[in-house]
Amino acid sequence: MANNPKFNEPIVTHIFTADPSAHVFDGKLYIYPSHDLEHDEPSNDNGDQYKMEDYHVLSLDDIGGECVDHGEVLHLRDIPWASKQLWAPDAAHKNDTYYLFFPARDHEGIFRIGVATSKKPEGPFKPEENYIPGSFSIDPAVFVDEDESAYMYFGGLWGGQLEKWQTGDFRPDGEGPDPSEPALGPIVAELNDDMLSFKGEPKEISIVDENGNPLLAGDEDRRYFEGPWLHKYNDLYYLSYSTGTTHKIVYATSENPYGPFEYKGTILTPVSGWTTHHSIVQYKDKWYLFYHDCSLSGGVDHKRSVKYTELNYDQDGRIQTINPYGDK
Ligand code: FUB
Numbered sequence: 001m002a003n004n005p006k007f008n009e010p011i012v013t014h015i016f017t018a019d020p021s022a023h024v025f026d027g028k029l030y031i032y033p034s035h036d037l038e039h040d041e042p043s044n045d046n047g048d049q050y051k052m053e054d055y056h057v058l059s060l061d062d063i064g065g066e067c068v069d070h071g072e073v074l075h076l077r078d079i080p081w082a083s084k085q086l087w088a089p090d091a092a093h094k095n096d097t098y099y100l101f102f103p104a105r106d107h108e109g110i111f112r113i114g115v116a117t118s119k120k121p122e123g124p125f126k127p128e129e130n131y132i133p134g135s136f137s138i139d140p141a142v143f144v145d146e147d148e149s150a151y152m153y154f155g156g157l158w159g160g161q162l163e164k165w166q167t168g169d170f171r172p173d174g175e176g177p178d179p180s181e182p183a184l185g186p187i188v189a190e191l192n193d194d195m196l197s198f199k200g201e202p203k204e205i206s207i208v209d210e211n212g213n214p215l216l217a218g219d220e221d222r223r224y225f226e227g228p229w230l231h232k233y234n235d236l237y238y239l240s241y242s243t244g245t246t247h248k249i250v251y252a253t254s255e256n257p258y259g260p261f262e263y264k265g266t267i268l269t270p271v272s273g274w275t276t277h278h279s280i281v282q283y284k285d286k287w288y289l290f291y292h293d294c295s296l297s298g299g300v301d302h303k304r305s306v307k308y309t310e311l312n313y314d315q316d317g318r319i320q321t322i323n324p325y326g327d328k
Helices: none
Strands: 016-025 028-036 054-060 067-075 082-084 090-094 097-106 111-118 141-144 150-154 187-191 226-233 236-242 249-254 261-268 278-283 286-293 305-311
Touching: 016 090, 016 278, 016 286, 028 090, 067 097, 090 141, 141 226, 150 226, 226 278, 236 261, 236 278, 261 278, 261 286
Parallel strands: 016 305
Antiparallel strands: 016 028, 028 054, 054 067, 082 097, 090 097, 097 111, 141 150, 150 187, 226 236, 236 249, 249 261, 278 286, 286 305
């Protein structure tokens, strides 16, 4: 399986897809990606180039199998509270319902996180009237634990506006900490049983080094930028994320879903394009990394393609680093 010809290749080529969140529902692998579009929006640190308007759901019958595009499952025009930029989504299953969580700018240009529901994993999804009260920033990743507690991890710097929420309110001029200060961490919020609202106040997660010291904002090789993902392996919580400016997917572990998480290492070396975004899923008895790059579009940053490959752990639970271009 290590040399499966479908590894590290675009899973679909008829549309551009990014930010894959992979899950096994009913024994089948479903992928919930962003849908990148052709347009002339300027490219900048605000992320204007990521001007997405809808979501498609993809599925694979098996590893190496054909990828099915289930078509458009939710469009911006149907989301009353959202104005633009349907960025990285995630999905979860609970209460016999499938939930699609997604960030978008509201009518004031502030990123919020919304939810839409369906009775089927492939949608279509019906959005709630309003965004999740108390939600902000981007890149929701929802983890449902063995006891059915559900946690949403979210937040992203720069265009994702995380810097602007440090006081608890949206401050348009909010800036990140000084390089010598602790970096901003991702946010976690437990979801209520209805999966449509937060149980309590969202909390910031601390990511520390091997000595227990918080990673600093200037430590761009390791500090959190965006795209969190939470999975559990051998009873340990693994929080993985993008380092943004240094273009890596790295991870940290904890015995508690609220952290603190201790930094461990790199999962994915930089891919072509500025952004890097991933998910990790167990399918049958193996683990897989879903990610994106810009190779199919020839490096056009806002036209990305979802790919996947196998992910392996060492005996001590460390994730082996993947170089997607050196290990086909
Ligand atoms: O796709 C738009 C944004 O780019 C995502 O929300 C980020 O994680 C980055 O991949």
